[in-house]
């Protein structure tokens with residue numbers, strides 16, 4: 199009896215369409231019925247809706263019912279309305295509510311759970327659906343800028359646990375993503391603008407022309423121009439999807455996470471403000487911080503750095519928050535920003551991997567950050583935010 | 597603003613070694629430390645052990661501690677001992693216990709959870725590990741025949757919920773599987789023999805020579821010959837792994853599940869006996885049933901059918917159970933076997949897909965089963981089981 203090894207290799211392919219449409223539940227729009235009834239079989243459909251969306255779109259629940267009745271879709275129950283926003287992910291009772299419904303209505307691995315709402319409820323319902331029967335089919339109908347251009351087009355879900363964000367979750371690609379731009383018209387200004395941070399992010403990492411588009415249309419975007427937003431969402435989603443498809447590590451088995459550009463500080467700030475800051479708002483600050491750091495370090499030239507900070511200001515997004523200065527660096531304080539850098543390293547498993555910009559449209563991974571330079575970056579951003587305009591760097595970049 | 601579609605394709609590759617070894621925690625055995633410390637970094641290690649294994653191997657917990665101390669592995673706590681067997685999967689409190697430990701000890705996506713035990717506790721710990729941080733690394737150390745040759749080498753985990761087996765779970769390949777044959781020496785006869793059903797299954801589907809090996813060594817296997825078992829486990833695991841790697845659908849997105857040969861009736865029987873029947877014992881009956889059905893239908897010739905039934909008898913595995921006859925077909929009774937066929941269809945999403953044998957080593961998918969022929973198959977197996985030997989079929993096969 200000898201020692202032997204079999205090296206197993208498992209390759210899995212997931213395919214899903216991301217549709218861009220308007221008025222998804224208007225009777226003559228075929229997108230929804232194509233998504234839940236491929237072929238001719240009458241698969242079961244369970245719909246869960248964000249209560250923030252039903253408040254802004256009071257006819258939504260009856261529209262869904264009418265649409266399904268007209269097209270003979272097998273809607274197993276009236277749409278289930280659950281709390282939207284981060285509350286959704288805070289309370290594990292909501293996971294149980296969704297799973298109870300999946301069980302009661304006999305949703306199987308070939309049936310559909312549909313979730314209509316913001317990134318939070320999509321993460322919650324996605325988690326419940328991914329673990330029921332080892333995964334029933336999930337159709338995501340994101341209704342915020344952030345979810346349409348970023349969170350809902352990807353392959354992750356989660357809820358919070360142990361007081362920690364996204365502690366429970368899985369990697370589980372959806373069956374389809376249906377982006378209905380009409381939903382965006384009813385968003386709060388904060389949610390409308392915040393989601394643009396992710397567009398700035400992918401533009402900075404991958405597409406200088408898209409960055410220029412965002413600069414040119416900053417005023418229109420701020421004034422809630424839907425055509426400009428439509429392009430911003432589409433291009434951001436597209437770049438995001440391309441990244442997931444081609445990065446070679448869609449389920450994040452390694453340590454490199456380029457799409458987390460600007461996110462180490464953002465995650466910390468969200469927690470420090472007890473999620474009073476929206477994810478996108480925190481990401482704007484995180485990107486401004488890491489771009490300023492890259493500039494002060496001599497990596498990113500002054501003009502490019504100025505354009506980045508100016509774009510956030512033009513979009514009405516802050517580049518600094520009081521807690522950024524207050525909580526910067528106290529080795530005794532586990533809530534400090536520098537501690538956040540360590541947490542990020544730990545999360546990645548030992549090796550810190552941070553993306554910094556060499557130029558607009560081009561990132562580079564680094565494995566350490568100089569705390570003194572970080573402090574200078576924070577002070578500079580504080581000054582800019584208070585003055586409301588980009589000032590020259592105090593010491594010229596090397 | 598027009599309608600547009602992006603077709604997303606996500607390809608994910610998982611790699612893991614399946615090691616065959618003996619005395620895993622003997623100090624000079626390198627297999628365990630290679631699995632949890634690739635490279636030189638001191639990753640955290642949390643170990644969970646089946647209480648049935650610690651009872652049979654009282655020094656196991658201290659052996660693990662001694663091994664880790666000697667090799668400077670970062671064992672975060674003494675091994676956590678949890679109930680083994682189906683009880684493990686029945687109580688969601690155990691999932692929480694494992695996740696509490698993952699949280700308390702700061703196990704991240706690059707740390708290791710190690711589970712030592714039977715298929716049930718491996719499924720439980722696998723589920724907890726797969727959902728914590730969207731999946732921390734899992735090393736499986738299966739200690740039963742069934743888990744070493746089948747359940748623990750694959751890509752699934754689960755716990756029971758809503759009174760239903762495996763209702764909650766995910767697809768999540770392990771970081772490594774470490775098969776230590778020494779553990780098998782302390783198994784109950786029922787667990788030693790039951791796991792061989794899965795070997796018979798893959799032999800029937802894929803490898804006639806392996807079937808002949810099992811026939812030749814049936815007496816030795818029944819007499820607990822470890823060398824014969826060693827080969828049976830290795831070849832079964834290998835065929836199983838090849839199937840997962842090459843089937844094209846490792847995460848079971850479609851309806852075809854050839855490795856579920858004989859399992860539709862087995863699952864129903866397990867539930868009907870309230871899990872008094874072990875999985876492997878039920879699978880033996882399920883395979884005997886579907887093979888007899890294939891024979892009566894004229895698909896499988898008499899001599900091949902006789903060899904199959906005879907092999908189970910020689911291995912000391914029953915080919916029939918009283919509940920099989922009692923619960924065969926009562927349209928009013930949701931617990932009937934025929935209802936089980938419908939449940940299996942529902943689970944697959946509309947289209948029933950059952951594998952039947954054309955010959956030893958060759959299966960074929962069919963989409964319906966004739967209830968009258970099924971009844972004749974059950975009667976025939978009842979007679980054989982009661983007589984203790986294979987009798988000729990009552991009517992000659994066409």
Ligand SMILES: NC(=O)c1ccc[n+]([C@@H]2O[C@H](COP(=O)([O-])OP(=O)(O)OC[C@H]3O[C@@H](n4cnc5c(N)ncnc54)[C@H](O)[C@@H]3O)[C@@H](O)[C@H]2O)c1
Nearest residue numbers: 250254282283284316317318341342344349354381384385
């Ligand atoms: N899974 C991922 O990969 C991923 C990535 C990034 C962020 N996220 C998660 O996404 C969440 C944030 O999502 P979000 O920014 O979409 O916010 P959100 O889901 O918290 O929604 C914000 C608010 O807007 C309301 N709302 C939603 N759609 C509306 C509409 N059309 N009109 C009016 N009100 C509407 C909601 O009810 C809620 O009150 C966070 O939990 C974050 O962790 C997940």
Ligand SMILES: NC(=O)c1ccc[n+]([C@@H]2O[C@H](COP(=O)([O-])OP(=O)(O)OC[C@H]3O[C@@H](n4cnc5c(N)ncnc54)[C@H](O)[C@@H]3O)[C@@H](O)[C@H]2O)c1
Nearest residue numbers: 648652680681682714715716739740742747752779782783
């Ligand atoms: N994940 C999958 O793909 C998959 C596939 C098939 C089966 N399963 C699951 O596997 C489980 C059955 O696993 P199993 O057959 O290994 O049985 P088991 O895990 O239920 O263990 C049976 C008994 O043996 C004890 N035991 C374990 N190892 C021992 C040893 N070396 N010496 C003495 N006692 C020992 C256990 O404590 C338990 O009491 C079921 O829950 C089934 O659903 C999972």
Ligand SMILES: [Zn+2]
Nearest residue numbers: 348396477481
């Ligand atoms: Zn983000």
Ligand SMILES: [Zn+2]
Nearest residue numbers: 746794875879
């Ligand atoms: Zn099985």
